[in-house]
Amino acid sequence: MDEHPVLDADVDVATLLALVAACTLQDVDDIQECRKGKNTAGPLSDEDFALQLFADDARVLQDLARDMALAHSIDKALRADAPVLEEFVRLEEIARGDREIARAIAEGRPPPTLIQASALLTGVTTPITTDPGSATLAYIAPRKSLESCVICRDDIRGPVIHAPCGDAYDVQCLVDLYRAVIVDESLFPPSCCRQPFNITNVRMYLSKDLVSRFEKKAIEFGTKNRVYCYRPTCSAFLGAATGSASHLHCQECWSETCGHCKKAAHSTLTRCTSAEDEDVVALAEQYGWKRCPGCGHLVELSIGCYHMTCRCRHQFCYLCTATWKTCTCTQWDENRLLLAAQDRVDRQQRLQGNAVQAPVRAANYGQVVQREVARLRENHDCLHRWRYVTGGGNCDGCGHYLHLFLFNCSDCQLWACARCRRNRWM
Secondary structure (H helix, E strand, O other): OOOOOOOOOOOOHHHHHHHHHHHHHHHHHHHHHHOOOOOOOOOOOHHHHHHHHHHHHHHHHHHHHHHHHHHHHHHHHHHHHHHHHHHHHHHHHHHHHHHHHHHHHHOOOOOOOOOOHHHHOOOEOOOOOOOOOOOOOOOEOOOOOOOEOOOOOOEOOOOOEEOOOOOEEOHHHHHHHHHHHHHOHHHOOOEEOOEEOOHHHHHHHOOHHHHHHHHHHHHHHOOOOEEEOOOOOOOOEEEEOOOOOOEEEOOOOOOEEEOOOOOEOOOOOOOOOOOOOHHHHHHHHHHOOEEOOOOOOEEOOOOOEOEEEOOOOOEEEOOOOOEOOOOOOOOEOHHHHHHHHHHHHHHHHHHHHOOOOOOOOOOOHHHHHHHHHHHHHHOOOOOOOEEEEEOOEEOOOOOOEEOOEEEEEOOOOOEEOHHHHHHOOO
8 A cells, every 4th residue: 555745834725735635636546446347337325425525625725725726826926016016006006196197287177185095095005914824814904995086977086176065076076067168158157066167166176268268258257248249250258248339459350449339440439239149139029028137148938937047147027127026927837837847747658658759647746747847836947856877868958869868857857968067057
């Protein structure tokens, strides 16, 4: 009978288990070799079945030994390389900070306060135990959970900018918002959850050029009766209209526009009238549009309540344009109120039926509409309770088609993309 070699005292457990498994399999093979030709037909005998179980257990033991050997190998590598990995992490954080500073300098803004590496990483830990026979491994602790940007939903690995409502933005999404505000007045002032950003608090994240353009647009959007350069190819904002003929100089094309009639400048002795586009005025009269007394924009009644809130945030009565609650006018247009209620009920039923076309109206449709009419009387200015809905559709705010998902208000059934939900006053 062969003798097994004597094991050294320092042989690890994995090696010992692998040796035991190999010897067991060898013994099973030797026994089966001696039994060849016996009882080859018919079901397995108890002895054969027992040998098969021994072999299976030995193979499991072999797999365990391999896993333990791999684990110990990783443990050894981490013990040896932990200082190197920690240094790599430190250098990566320094490089990221340098990139943030370089980007800020290139965009002409002061460098933001950098997030310290210790705030993002717990670092590389030392092994919990120094016992070489222990199965406890050294490990690299994971990063602390990072905040996600509410717009792009990516983890924020740079500066975290908190909106007045508390939502987190990354630098790029904040810059995109300010760029959009410059070309889309309906987004002004830049806000999140109907709470405006303070330019003083976010100036450091914007380039000098972007801040300059935004401040110019803020003046323009805040002007009630605006005058633009009369040349269609220019149309630069010149300032507020004047009560009589005047010359407003355009810094872009060096032409001059009359501040009263808003046409090419003429002698101030010539009497002119402030004639707006006759087609627009005629259209406004035809459809009953009113001019906001706060900013001068034309507004249209869409729901039925005469309480109007303009995009300039001025609240007034749609019938007489007086400041809201300072007149004795009626508050509702019953026909418009009914149409608005029907539209919301149809939207709700379409959502429940997951249909593109309007669903067949139920027998109690009239009662449901009347309940919606009553609800609109009490709360026509919806504060929106958004819910995430998968599937494609058009945003009611910007009109863009979204392929993957939209947000739907469970009260007014408005559909919005992530950007409009957060940044547009809907």
